[in-house]
Amino acid sequence: MVHRRGLALALLASTQLLLILDTAIINVALPSIGADLGTDAAGLSWVANAYLITFGGFLLLAGRVADLVGHRxxxxxxxxxxxxxxxxGAFAGDSRLLVAARALQGVGAACAAAAxxxxxxxxFAEGPERHRALGVFAALGGLGGALGTVLGGVLTSGLGWRSTFALNVLVGAALIALTPAALAPVLARRERTAAAPGALRDFDLGGALTATGGLSLIAYALVDAGSAGWTDSGTLLAGAAGLILLTAFAAIETRAARPLVPPGVLSRPALRLANILSALAQMALFPMFFLVSLYLQNVLDYAPVTGGLGLLPLSIVVVLTAPQTGRLVSRFGLRPVMTAGFALVAAAMxxxxxxxxxxxxxxxxVLAPSLLIGVGLPLVMVTTNVxxxxxxxxxxxxxxxxxxxxxxxxxxVLGLAVLVAVAAAHTRTAGPGAAAEAAGFRTALLAGAxxxxxxxxxTLLLRSPSREKADPPTPSTHTSL
Known part of the structure; x- marks a missing residue:
């Protein structure tokens, strides 16, 4: 049984690696895409951003649908x-078809990631075994960012940008083929709760539409701010429309018979704080990878592949540290490990x-501080997930x-938009040249810190969540697999 669950974890963690890798790999391929399809900078930004918008917008809905129709x-x-x-995307003949493919990729990624x-x-039951599993999950996710940059450079240089999309097809097909053997034996042993009568018939459609629309518009506003600016009319209109839809979503949830997000779930202090902390972690860490890669390429004149390899030592430390995080939590407690992780990340940045x-x-x-970040990153990610x-x-x-x-x-998305804007603004005021660009990256990294x-x-506000105090699941949910 342990071996079978290990195989299942390998499948799920590999999926996480694929999704993180796909976010990074396309950035390396963008210049080749632009040259081949005759796409300008604005069109290329949509090739990258269409994925981010739908990925972010559909995650919440995908998670809830998984509870209703079955996670597997x-x-x-x-x-x-x-x-x-x-x-x-691999066969797209123009930028519009490629953007549409990227948007559908984001929807698929949201479903796969949430499930x-x-x-x-x-x-994996709550406790040490789940902590270890989340450590493995975080380890492969951390490896995906560096591998995406390296593979993006290798594939684009050797086989062309279309091969980066073909890689997704091959890996995705392999994961689908392995799913029955990896998941069916262990899931067949799990208890299942039958769906309540009318669960799907009474699905919170209004909540689903407003939440997905609101989150997608907010995601659009954030990614658009990076290129058009925070005061651009399109950015402001999208952000305002997104906030209006999310406000409508909150109102719908108080009246829905079976809300998409039951209010009792959001009333849990540990869950609320952990989500805030997870967002702050990504606001600091995700842009760091991007900024360091730019520093190595733009300031130190490293090739894209070499710049990607520069992040590999950090990723190796993440892979080595993440599986040990569960033991640290068992020995020292959740909050001390979480606090130490964030403190390490702040100091290293x-x-x-x-x-x-x-x-x-x-x-x-780069090397020494990045290794320290590699220690702090999994401590942060695993403990906030726990x-x-x-x-x-x-x-x-x-x-x-x-x-x-x-x-x-x-x-x-928010961290990248903010820190890139900070770097660009400081570089403009410092003047042209490598010194000004390095100063811009320095200021942005300090903001991330x-x-x-x-x-x-x-983290000092966190109280260890008690499993016994969890609200009972709403009658509309089940775990049919």
Missing amino acids: RLFTAGLALLSAASLG AFALVLLL VWLALSLSPDGSFATT AATAQAGPGETGLVSGLINTSQQFGS AFAAAATLL
Whole structure:
């Protein structure tokens, strides 16, 4: 049984690696896409952003649907949609078709991500075994960012940009093929709760539409702010419309017979704080990968592949540290490990920022602080995931998975938009040249360190969630698999 659950975890963690890798790999391929399809900078931004918008917008809905229709079914459907959309992207003849394919990829990724995380919660009971499983999940996710940059450069240079989409098709098909053997034996042994009569008939359609529309518009506003600016009319209109829809969603949830997000779930202090902390973690960490890669390429003149390899030592430390996080939590407690993780990230980012210089090198400026970040990153990610999911009932695993994934995704998008804007603004005021660009990256990384420092202080408010105090699942949910 342990071996079978290990195989299931390998499948789910590999899916997480694929989804993170896909976010990073396309950034390396964008220049080749633009040259081949004759797409300008604005069109290329949509190739990247269409995925982020639908991925962020559909996560919450996907998590809740997984609880209703079955986690394994949605997991397989998400991978199938991701693979099919990737095949369409590989054969896209113009930028419009490619953007449409990227948007469908995001929907598929949202379904697969929410279901995969929920399946980890179902297969591994709260406590040390779940902590270890989440550590493995975080380890492969951390590896995906660096591998995406490296593989993007290798594939684009050797086989062309279409091969980056073909990779998704091959890996997605392999994961789908392995799903019955990896998941069916262990899921068949799990208890299942029958769906309440009318669960799907009374599905909260109004809540689903307003939540998905609101989150998608907010995601659009955030990614658009990076290129058009925070005061652009389109950015402001999209953000305002998104907020209006989310306000309508909140009102609908108070009246719905079977709400998409039961109010009792959001009333849990540990879950609320853990989602805030997860967003802050991504606001600091996700842009760091992007900024360091730009520093290595733009300031130190490293090739894209070499710049990606520069992040590999950090990823190796993440892979080595993440599986040990559960033991640290068992020995020292959830909050001390979480606080230490955020403190390490904050200190390392300050160290990294102050080390950047136009005449530096990877070994003298990036290596040592990035290794320290590699230690702190899994401590942060595993503990926030543990805190967010500790009170999830059997029929809520998809929902809490959707919530924590949404927080992380929006933290990534918001952090990238803010820190890139900070770097660009400081570079403009400092003047042209490598020194000005390095100064812009330095300022942005210090801002990211401030997010991590704020999270460090907020961890002091965390109270260990009690599984016994969890609200019972609403009658509309079930775990049909």
